[in-house]
Amino acid sequence: MPIELLIPLLAAAVQSGTPILYATLGEMITEKSGVLNLGVEGMMMIGALSAFWISLATGSPWLGFLMGGFCAALLASVHGLVCLGFQGNQVVSGLALTIFGVGLANYLGTPLVGTQGVGFSKFSLPVLADIPVLGPILFSQDMLVYLSFGLPVLIWAFFRHTRLGLHLRSVGENPVAAATAGLNVVGLRWLGVTMGGFLVGLGGAYLSLAYIHLWTNGLTAGRGWIAVALVIFSFWRPGRAVFGAYLFGGVMAFQLRLQAMGTDIPSSILMMLPYVLTILVLIASTMIGRGGEAPAALAVNMEPEE
Numbered sequence: 456m457p458i459e460l461l462i463p464l465l466a467a468a469v470q471s472g473t474p475i476l477y478a479t480l481g482e483m484i485t486e487k488s489g490v491l492n493l494g495v496e497g498m499m500m501i502g503a504l505s506a507f508w509i510s511l512a513t514g515s516p517w518l519g520f521l522m523g524g525f526c527a528a529l530l531a532s533v534h535g536l537v538c539l540g541f542q543g544n545q546v547v548s549g550l551a552l553t554i555f556g557v558g559l560a561n562y563l564g565t566p567l568v569g570t571q572g573v574g575f576s577k578f579s580l581p582v583l584a585d586i587p588v589l590g591p592i593l594f595s596q597d598m599l600v601y602l603s604f605g606l607p608v609l610i611w612a613f614f615r616h617t618r619l620g621l622h623l624r625s626v627g628e629n630p631v632a633a634a635t636a637g638l639n640v641v642g643l644r645w646l647g648v649t650m651g652g653f654l655v656g657l658g659g660a661y662l663s664l665a666y667i668h669l670w671t672n673g674l675t676a677g678r679g680w681i682a683v684a685l686v687i688f689s690f691w692r693p694g695r696a697v698f699g700a701y702l703f704g705g706v707m708a709f710q711l712r713l714q715a716m717g718t719d720i721p722s723s724i725l726m727m728l729p730y731v732l733t734i735l736v737l738i739a740s741t742m743i744g745r746g747g748e749a750p751a752a753l754a755v756n757m758e759p760e761e
Contacts, residue, residue, distance in 0.1 A: 458588075462588065462591050462592060463591075464705070464708060464709065464712065465592045465705070466591055466592045466593075466595065466596070467704075467705075467708035467711075467712075468701050468702075468704040468705030468707075468708050468709075469592060469593060469596060469600060469701060469704065470596060470597075470600060470665075470666065470704070470708075471666075471703075471704035471705070471707045471708045472700040472701040472702070472703060472704025472705070472707075473599065473600050473603050473658075473661055473665075473700070473704070474499070474658040474659065474661040474662050474666065474678060475658065475678050475681055475682055475685065475699075475700040475703055475704060476603050476606070476607075476658070476696060476697060476700035476701075477603060477606070477654055477655070477657045477658030477661060478495055478499055478654070478655045478658035478659075478678065478679060478682035479682040479685040479686055479689065479696045479699065479700055480606055480607065480610055480654050480693060480696055481495070481650075481651040481652065481653065481654030481655035481656075481657075481658065481682075482495050482651055482655060482682055482683055482686050483610070483651070483686050483689070483691055483693065483696065484610065484623075484647055484650050484651040484654065485531075485647050485648050485650075485651030485652070486627070486651075486686060486691065486749070486750060486753055487614065487623060487624055487627050487647060487691065487750055488623050488624075488626055488627045488643060488644045488646070488647025488648065488651075488750075489626055489627035489628075489630060489644055489647075489750050489752040489753055489754075489755065490534075490535070490538060490539070490545060490627075490644050490647060490648050490753075490754070491545045491546065491549060491753055491754035492531065492534050492545070492549045492552070492648065492651065492652070493545075493546060493549030493550055493552070493553060493683060494530070494531070494534055494548075494549045494550070494551075494552025494553045494556060494679075495553070495655050495679035495680070495682050495683055496553045496556070496557060496675055496677070496678070496679025496680055497530065497552045497553040497554065497555055497556020497557050497560075497679070498527040498530050498531060498552065498556055498652055498655045498656055498659065498679070499527070499556075499655055499656070499658055499659030499662070499675045499678060499679045499682075500556050500557050500559075500560035500561070500659060500674065500675050500679075501526050501527050501530050501556045501559065501560055501656065501659065502523035502524060502526060502527040502655065502656030502657065502658065502659030502660045503523065503560065503659035503660060503662050503663040503674050503675065504560040504563060504564045504567075504659075504663070504670070505519075505522055505523050505525075505526035505527075505656075505660075506519040506520055506522060506523030506656075506659070506660030506663055506664055507519065507564075507567065507572050507660075507663035507664065507670050508567070509522045509523075510572060510573050510574065510664060511567075511570070511572050511573065514573055515573075516573050516574050516575055516664050519573075519660065519664060520575075520599070520657065520660045520661075520664055523656045523657060523659060523660025523663075523664075524652075524653040524654065524656040524657040524660065525653065525656070526656060527652045527653060527655050527656020527657075527659060528649045528650075528652040528653040528656060529652075530552065530556055530652060530656075531552075531648050531649055531651065531652025531653075531655070532645070532648065532649055532652070533552065534548050534549060534552050534648060534652075535644070535645045535648040535649065538648075538756060539641050539644055539645055539648070539756075542756045545754045545756070546754065553679065557673075557675075560672075560674075561672040561673065564670055564672055565672060567670040568670060568671055568672060569669060569670070569671070570669060570670050571668060571669050572663065572664065572668055572669060572670065573664075573668075574663070574664035574665050574668045575597040575598050575599055575664055575665040576597060577595060577596055577597050578595075578597070578598075579594060579595045580594040580595075580601070597665045599657075599661050599664070599665050600665075606654075606693075607693035607694055607696060607697050608693075610693045611692075611693045611694065622638055622643055623643055623646070623647050624750070625638065626638060626640045626643045626644055626647075626752075627644075627647070627750035627751075627752055627753065628750055628751045628752060629751060629752060630644075630752050630755075630757040631757070634757070640757055641757070655679075655682070658678070658682070659674075659675060662674050662675065662678075677729070677730060680733070681703055681729060681730075681733050684733045684736055684737055685699040685700060685703070685736075687736075687737060687740050687749075688736045688737070688739075688740055690740075690748045691748055691749060691750070699736070702732075703729055703732065703733075706728050706729050706732055707728075707729050709728075710725040710726065710728045710729070713725055
């Protein structure tokens with residue numbers, strides 16, 4: 456592929472992969488605390504709608520972005536209430552969260568379909584954007600993409616070098632031992648659920664504020680499920696999540712370009728590509744056998760008497 460076509464494609468892969476990266480890192484934090492939340496798709500939709508709504512009403516995309524994360528965190532706290540408060544099944548609760556979030560966002564967002572919103576535009580960073588090849592790919596993006604560059608490092612440092620991060624990991628690995636050591640297991644897990652939900656909501660907010668700048672129902676288009684798969688693909692490591700998110704972003708950008716070029720391949724086949732890749736990734740992860748790197752107490756509720 457000529458370089459003049461490859462660079463715009465890679466730049467589009469970074470932009471397309473950014474909401475997936477936010478959501479993947481959010482789900483990773485939640486799972487590190489020992490809670491499995493399959494409601495990522497629903498939380499992304501709620502984050503996308505609330506961000507779009509609030510930025511449209513206030514004219515502030517930053518306020519919309521933060522409120523998108525906040526509203527998704529509120530929805531995630533429902534999962535926390537069910538699983539940590541009432542000891543409910545984490546898989547069932549997560550699936551219910553997805554159905555509820557997607558349905559509610561589509562219902563409330565229908566009057567806004569096609570409405571142009573306020574959001575974030577691309578701009579080039581001085582000096583860095585002039586770097587050959589890398590400059591146009593990485594440093595001619597919007598502000599939310601630049602923020603996402605530092606997130607994996609921050610999350611890695613949080614889990615490795617902060618007391619709170621180590622406590623969060625310990626309740627995900629062995630909640631009984633953590634409780635014996637005097638840690639508040641339920642409180643820490645609840646913190647992991649809401650922190651993760653906040654980041655997932657930011658991923659949804661990115662879609663409506665920076666990716667397409669308008670509202671349409673079904674905006675996430677399965678990105679939440681891809682994020683859940685990417686947590687496994689990345690073996691619960693933030694650095695590998697970056698590679699996975701941009702890989703899926705590249706596939707999405709590639710299939711959109713093929714459709715725009717009027718290829719003879721049916722559009723339904725092209726739209727399947729990211730999900731086919733998701734299945735292949737899960738199969739590859741299983742064959743490699745690295746699923747053993749999951750937190751030992753993932754999806755295991757801790758009974759009060761423990």
